[in-house]
Amino acid sequence: MKVTVNGAVHHADVEPGESLLHLLRERLGLTGTKNACEQGECGSCVVLLDDVPVCACLVLAGQADGMTVTTIEGVAGPQGLHPVQQAFVDAGAIQCGFCTPGLVLATIDLLRHTPAPTDDDVREALAGNLCRCTGYQQVIEAVRLAARRSA
């Protein structure tokens, strides 16, 4: 299979039942995408697949053949952190950081489609991303901050 991850083309031989998450972490060494529940419950492995947020643990690697993937490693630009990442830092929305990659990618997708989200929009968009440190209030503030800065 061939997959473009963060702009770089990769070729890989994958198993029929292998997940995109396994491909990213174990074959390509992109460990920013976290492996936690492997059931789609936690959102730690959210990546953008052809610009759509998905749980990488629930996509077969082979299903991503020919597609583009954006992981947290591909979010920051040459100028530094992505505005959403910066907003998470500034709002103190990061505690242990394990859920942060998934939350950042889910937030990037939210703000792409809904530049000025209500709190309900934010809660619904991020409902599938669990933070075991329970820092949800700061996460919501970070999304508000990112939205305000890009307005």
Added chain:
Amino acid sequence: MFLQPRTWDEALDDRAHHPDALPVAGGTDVLVDINVGRAHPDAVLDLTRVPSLREWSTGPDGARIGACVTYTELIAGFARPLPGLVMAARSVGSPPIRHRGTIGGNLGSASPAGDCHPPLLASGASVEVASVRGVRTVPVREFFLGPKRNALAADELISTVCAPAATGPQVFTKVGPRNAMVIAVCSFALALDPRRGVVGTGMGSVGPVPLVADGAAHFLEDHLEAAGLWRSREPLDPSVVGRFAELVVGAARPIDDVRGTAAYRRHALHVLARRSLQWCWDDYCGGAT
């Protein structure tokens, strides 16, 4: 082996020649089974590259929905013809799950808790399945044979879900520990069809398969007809709503499991049935058909 057909004919051919290959659409159920070690497929049949399975259309008679149409697409495209199904799709998982999970995958998994099933039962939908031998149509109420077992033969695949367009109010209600990311503890769908004087029901997570409550539906149909309420749109007597909910619960066959007890499910289903009927009827009295 990773089979990735590019056409429907190719998919049916692959299915016929590799009946052990695990069909996968969005993967939101299949990958869970693989990840937790319940499934060890040597071969996978990926259906996401078959263009016809991604197609859908709506017309005056109803909707035709390709098996690989996602929950996100259902929400965007079917609010008018299938409001009950859209409410159910909106309750599935989280946005990343809804972007991948499909209506055909939901039917294929045939979980008693599948969220599409109650509204499809309530609206009298059917499933088109196909193999190299031909095409047949299975009413949704005949599609589920047991927990995670459906009417597909070893060489068949789901092609399309066909559902008549709503002519009256529809709702889907669901009980779980939170609003998102919930596998139903129990669920209920109601569809009122004033043009034909028909009431449709569907229930999830209260039996080995998704169930209908025909006794409750017929009771309500008879009452609405005899009292002339379809025409007068007068409020329902609370005793009628209560009796309807009792009959719904009577048709359920819940068990105790990790998500809830049978007794709790009966209680919650009673509440869901009562509220669903009240909401639908209020909607109907308000003239929104």
